[in-house]
Amino acid sequence: MENFSFGFWDYAIIGVYFVIIFAIGFYFARKERNTTEYFLAGRHVGWFAVGASLFASNISTEHFIGLSGSGYTSGIAVGNFEWSASVCLLFLGWVFVPFYLKSGVFTMPEFLERRFSASSRWYLSTVSIVAYILTKISVHLFAAGILLHLVMGWDLYTSSIFLVVATGLYTILGGMSAVIYTELIQTFILLTGAIVLTLIGLHRVGGWHELVSHVPDGYFSMFKPVSDPDFPWTGVIIAPFVVGIWYWCTDQSIVQRVLAAKNIDHAKTGTIMAGFLKILPVFILVLPGLIAYALQQKGLLLPGKTLHPNDVYPVLIKYLLPAGFRGLIVASLLAALLASLAACFNSTSTLMTIDVYKKWKPEASERQQVNFGRLATVVLVFISIAWVPLVNSLSDQLYVYLQSVQAYLSPPIACVFLLGLLWPKANARGASIVLWTGFVLGLLRFVLEVIHKTHPFTDPFIRTMVTMNFMHFAILLFAFSLVLMMIVSVLTPAPAQEKLNGLTFRYAGHVDLSESYKVESASRRKRNIIASCILVILLLILYALFF
Structure with missing residues (x-):
């Protein structure tokens, strides 16, 4: 595909974007940031910023690249992960947030230690830090490399180094406040860019009716047959919620945003707002993939050529948009990437500071903790750059790759958090056994899957377990984790009641409410x-329309 030159207005728009982002970063860098408010923005963030930050930190370049690619090859079924996220965000706000904020924790591993044991905390800290580097950061950089190479001609190394250093700079300088308030701006930018491209593409294809008539049957259905290799209905009705409970309700990079809220009311309202925003990706990120398919069928987009799924969104940018609009779309993609990278950097440095450094050196002052957090971010920047050469080996359908890796990690963690809140008898022994057993089984599945691609297994049982759809595997692993934890907890001593105060529903009222961010108002509730009811009704209507 031939390259084109960006015009003056394209570069001007991108330049203005970076000026705004760095201005916010430097503004918060000038404020006093030598206390642990560096990690949670002083717990003074309002609901609108919380909701926008939740959305922006989740939507990254791999969503633009991956969702449009999956839409191009499979239709809108991949959107189940987006709409299920809306439900999981309600769970975050109504089920998890009150316990997180009332416990006063900074990190999810810290909460797990209070509910279970130090070993559970170390497990989650280690797995989270490693997973951020191996999956999240690598996927973000891979997607950015695809975009900037196809659209601007940059190579993977140049784009990755530039973006990692740029993100690391304002994250190090301004801490959580800089991250959240840049994400607030980035939400508007990425939504504007995605909506513009979708509308132009829909106009070019000839409208909604033309789009529907030029894509295969089933492309507008959320539920595929059981035989579908990527999104069987038996998987999408359960697995996205298993992965979603882990990601939206227990993952540090997400939950840290609600921990920074002014109070429980603002945290809940922020999660509900994010739930409404998560409806949009199906229409502004998945739909462009269907538009690209229809345009090809009509001979209006690279006639005679087959698009690689990862190339769909960059190709739409190159061939549909006039000068000026390209800069807007690239700015929106960069906004998505920088928001997600900043979330990874900030949450990982928080984990390394609170769950590693502070445990190792409990007498450390707040200034020392902040300095260590900044140093940890610098280290992450260099690790991310070093990781770039291995990034290019990822899956063809980027979003499917990301979800499959998460499916191997998430079920035991989701199980431990859910039973920890809902069942007082769940104990530390059960949590540790489930976490490590689930980790081994998930890792085994991943390793065997890689081996099977080059040396297929002949044993029927192993072959079935390896070739099973990743969503079916996630469901089985989650069910196995639930049963295992209940059995172990029943056969071993139950935790003492004083350890459960404020950490389970049964003992939810046993907590100190002297701090304002722990208090809830009846009118806001x-x-x-x-x-929340409006959001649920809207989701039911959408599922009925795209059944």
Whole structure:
């Protein structure tokens, strides 16, 4: 595909974007950031910034690249992960947030230690830090490399180094405040860019009716047959919620945003707002993939050529948009990438500071903790750059790759958090056994899957377990984790009640409410209930329309 030259207005828009982002970073860098408010923005973030930050930190370049690619090859079924996220965000706000904020924790591993044991904390800290580097950061950089290479001609190394250093700079300088308030701006930018491209593409294809008539049957259905290799209906009705509970309700890079909220009311309202925003990706990120397919069928986009799924979104940018608009779309993609990278950097440095450094050196002052957090971010920047050469080996359908890796890690963690809140008898022994057993089984599946691609297994049982759809595997692993934890907890001593105060539903009222961010108001709670009901009704209508 031939390259084109960006015009003056394209570069001007991108330049203005970076000026705004760095201005926010330097603004917060000038403020006093030598206390642990560096990690949670002083717990003074309002609901609108919380909701925008939740959305922006989740939506990265791999969503633009991966969702459009999956839409191009399979239709809108991949959107199940987006709409299930809306439900999981309600779970975050109504089920998890009150316990997280009332416990006053900084990290998810810290909460797990209070509920279970130090070994559970070390497990989650280690797995989270490693997973951020091996999956999240690598996927972000891979997607960015595809985009900037096809659209601007940059190679993977140049684009990755530039973006990692740029993100690391304002994250190090401004801490969580800089991250959240840049994500607030980035939300508007990425939504604007994605909506513009979708509308132009829909106009070019000839409208909704033309789009529907030029894509295969089933492309507008959320539920595929059981035989579908990527999104069988038996998987999408359960697995996205298993992965979603882990990601949206227990993952540090997400939950850290609600921990920074002014109070429980603002945290809940922020999660509900993010739930509404998560409806949009199906229409502004998946739909462009269907538009690209229809345009090809009509001979209006690279006639005679077959698009690689990862190339769909960059090709749409190159061939549909006039000068000026290209800069807007690239700015929106960069906004998505920088928001997600910043979330990874900030949450990983928080984990390394609170769960590693502070445990190793409990007498460390707040200034020392902040300095260590900044140093940890610098180290992450260099690790990310060093990781770039291995990034190019990822899956063809980027989003499917990401979800499959998460499916191997998430079920035991989701199980431990859920039973920890819902069942007082769940104990430390059960949590440790489930976490490590689940990790071994998930890792085994991943390793065997890699081996099977070059040296296929002949044993029927092993072959079935390796070739099973990743969503079916996630469901089985989650069910196995639930049963295992219940059996172990029943056969071993139950935790003492004083250890459960404020950490389970049964003992939810046994908590100190002297700090303002732990207090809930009746009027705000009523508004949140109404908004949550509207969100659920809207989701039911959408599922009915795209059944």
